[in-house]
Amino acid sequence: MxxxxxxxxxxxxxxxxxxxxxxxxxxxxxxxxxxxxxxxxxxxxxxxxxxxxxxxxxxxxxxxxxxxxxxxxxxxxxxxxxxxxxxxxxxxxxxxxxxxxxxxxxxxxxxxxxxxxxxxxxxxxxxxxxxxxxxxxxxxxxxxxxxxxxxxxxxxxxxxxxxxxxxxxxxxxxxxxxxxxxxxxxxxxxxxxxxxxxxxxxxxxxxxxxxxxxxxxxxxxDGRWHRVAELRNILENGVEAASKKTIFVGKELVDLDSGHMDGRLPNTSCFVTPGWKGETQVMQMDLAGFAVSAGSACSSGKVRASRVLTAMGFAPADAASALRVSLGLETTEDDVLRFIEAWTGKLRKHEARAA
Incomplete structure (x- = not known):
């Protein structure tokens, strides 16, 4: 599935x-x-x-x-x-x-x-x-x-x-x-x-x-997005456990209005794993059965270094190593855990090839 x-x-x-x-x-x-x-x-x-x-x-x-x-x-x-x-x-x-x-x-x-x-x-x-x-x-x-x-x-x-x-x-x-x-x-x-x-x-x-x-x-x-935020956090904790060098964009932001440590959309995780191209990750995860992206779907299928991350000060190579995972209201914890397992497996193969 x-x-x-x-x-x-x-x-x-x-x-x-x-x-x-x-x-x-x-x-x-x-x-x-x-x-x-x-x-x-x-x-x-x-x-x-x-x-x-x-x-x-x-x-x-x-x-x-x-x-x-x-x-x-x-x-x-x-x-x-x-x-x-x-x-x-x-x-x-x-x-x-x-x-x-x-x-x-x-x-x-x-x-x-x-x-x-x-x-x-x-x-x-x-x-x-x-x-x-x-x-x-x-x-x-x-x-x-x-x-x-x-x-x-x-x-x-x-x-x-x-x-x-x-x-x-x-x-x-x-x-x-x-x-x-x-x-x-x-x-x-x-x-x-x-x-x-x-x-x-x-x-x-x-x-x-x-x-x-x-x-x-x-x-x-009804507060349904609060549960989505919890699932996003589970996903990020799993990715972080697998890769200490992965950088999570905006994870530590304080919301300017509420003061909570959540100054971003409840469903969105953007993370950079230096040396592993986002385009490659998207294709590998697609083959594993997961639809994710390397950025905004606004360029007629083009995959390129994120100009958003470049503008934020990321080096071009790192900006090209970003993955965006965006959850929905029907996303389940099982979906998230399966993603973590599949992504971790692809990461280990990437690391082995790079060694």
Whole structure:
């Protein structure tokens, strides 16, 4: 049996999202049509918009549905002179100046929030950022569904989210806009999505996104991610017992808000084993039945040295020796123990070859 431990890349479709999408497939009308069928489709769309807004603490903001967080980043950043850090996701990094400093713990120093972009939780390391009020764009993609979020309280002017990171369908996301904040449309036409994104709306994707968002918030409220954090710690303790030279990124961080020794996502472990390429580890673990990654799944299958770790001060060779393991709500202790056993076995073979 295979074990899926790459939830930061994408998470399995939730049953609630699947059911909502199947039901939406039977909604006939175009949301722009004025007849009864069209009104039914529009009602479904607006209900989904409200559900996503409520899940994000953004009921007084505009939710603009997009094809994902990448398109949302383009909408938010295009035509603006924004500063970012080298640890931002490629979807954001492609639009901003690499002008913000990153320390050895992966924390970013923001100069002017009004002209800066910041990722709330890093997709590779899981490290949290303290988001200053008034930040121009906050990338909440990895945090949404794992942490309690309140967009309005955050002070962010815009935020990016994606459905498939929290058990929704691929190909749907949203740009969250504080009222009065506007963006130039990149897709022009009929003026859908409040004039920000034209084209017939993906109501099936919206329905799945909304259902997944509601379920994800319920899981956060119920504390289900605490158990995931315990499993992550078991995994790291097992890896550390097998290899004293392995470095765990962000493991000792103190959360800036709570003061707990857990300043990163509850499901994410990024560790560096010097001299053992991450690409090799990914392939060997795949053959052993485990899906893991060497970093963010944002480069069309490319495996390369992590620029996130390089920006944090890791030597290029070490940055190329990183493995990211990201657990999900359905991950079991047996999954984790089997991973430790398989990874340790591969490590011993690597050490024997290197001797």
């Amino acid at each position: 295979r074990v899926y431990l790459d939830h930061n890349a994408t998470s399995p479709l939730r049953a609630e999202a699947r059911a909502a999408m199947i039901a939406a497939m039977d909604v006939l009308g175009n949301p722009s049509s004025v007849h009864a069928e069209g009104r039914a489709a529009k009602s479904l769309m607006e209900r989904a918009r409200m559900d996503v807004a409520e899940a994000l603490g953004a009921v007084d903001a505009d939710i603009v549905f997009t094809s994902g967080a990448t398109e949302a980043a383009g909408l938010a950043c295009s035509g603006r002179d924004l500063a970012g850090a080298a640890i931002e996701h490629d979807a954001v990094g492609a639009w901003v100046r690499d002008a913000l400093n990153v320390d050895a713990q992966g924390r970013v120093t923001v100069g002017d929030p009004a002209t800066s972009v910041l990722q709330l939780a890093n997709s590779e390391t899981g490290v949290f950022q303290q988001v200053p009020a008034g930040i121009a764009v906050c990338d909440m993609t990895q945090a949404f569904g794992k942490l309690p979020l309140d967009f309005m309280a955050s002070g962010a002017r815009m935020a990016l989210v994606s459905a498939h990171k929290l058990g929704g369908p691929k190909g749907i996301g949203a740009l969250v806009l504080r009222r009065g904040q506007d963006v130039p449309a990149q897709i022009k036409g009929g003026g859908q999505e409040m004039g920000r994104r034209s084209g017939t709306e993906n109501i099936i994707g919206m329905a799945g996104f909304a259902a997944a968002a509601k379920a994800a918030v319920r899981d956060v409220t």
